[in-house]
Amino acid sequence: MAMTMHVDVVSAEEEIFSGPAKMLFAPGVMGDLGILPRHAPLLTRIKPGEVRIVTPDDEEQFYYVSGGMLEIQPEAVTVLADTALRAKDIDEAAALEAKERAEKALADRSGEIDYATTEAELAEALAQLQAIQRLKKKLGR
């Protein structure tokens, strides 16, 4: 039997492929890669494109990935696919947005946490919950 390696294609939100393969093609940032079993350890970023996997019974499977990371070990290959299109400026814009949201919310309050009041408030909330529990027990007597 031909040599195989274990291939996993996963994204943050789900597992896409997991199983043995004879060969794998992926679009690396420095050029396309064709990977056979017993490849040297390699870590690279991949471009948006197609990941092609040749299974042991010579079937080909295609997956589209919008970029991600590729980790290669002699016996195993892992494709960590991104679910989102990533670009520096898009990330930057998202970060700014998150900051703005916080600043807007922050506008009318101080930066210091008053631990005493906070704990008192939390204690009150928990006491209420306990009271409800007790009431429930009493009702169910």
Added chain:
Amino acid sequence: MAVGKEIRTKVKSVQNTQKITRAMEMVAASKMRKAQERMAASRPYARKIRNVIKHLAHAHPEYKHTYLQDREVKRVGYIVVSSDRGLCGGLNANLFRACIGSLKEWDAKGVGIDLCAIGGKASGFFKRVGGNVVAEASHLGDAPAINDLIGTVKVMLDAFDNGEIDRLYVVYNEFVSTMAQDPQIEQLLPIQAETEDDYAHQWDYLYEPEAKEVLTDLLTRFVESLVYQAVVENIACEQSARMVAMKAASDNASDLIDELNLAYNKARQAAITQEISEIVSGAAAV
């Protein structure tokens, strides 16, 4: 008969409340199942990426990334993951209590704190009590996409890169079981890689294009995936906590209805008895 009209209306109103809590219970139960599936689906990625990081710790890269280096703590960052909505028992209150306890310790040491609120309840809480919230994300819905979190996480990562914070934690509820959720405080940065010594030989990856870039990408994704995992797990917790809380509310309503019905029947019986005795004594007088 106009006996116990107030009691009847009270029973009606409790019944209406019960209808709502029962519906919420069922909705939460079905959402919980989906949330649990989502939680399971996002695990392989976190496991794989953790594996790669473990390999990295074994390999001896010529380049040491800042995310992997411990440094003196002058300021810390906290990402607090909460639910968007209430009516889920003590879930958020317990989480905030654990969080405040840990913040207080840092405060006692004179360490500054930056906060990042995920979920409406966390931003509302810190709005009330104060705290330096530098980033915020809420209304993520039941099926959050990792896109929604990238910006928020990046604010904290940038702060770490620029030396504004020296440690980053995430606070969320761990899903133990349907009945139990456990507030967790986990350190994100610097990344604590597990090291085993059973690797005899030393090796390193080939990096394309460059070690620094590739590592930054990888570690950023790792932190994002951990935060995403925390958010998804918190949603599963929220739904199960809500289911349990609503079930308790429905049960309480049933008990209350039973008691009110008993009171109503007693009042009715008393009225009938009184009427009969009035008729009998009236007939006897004739």
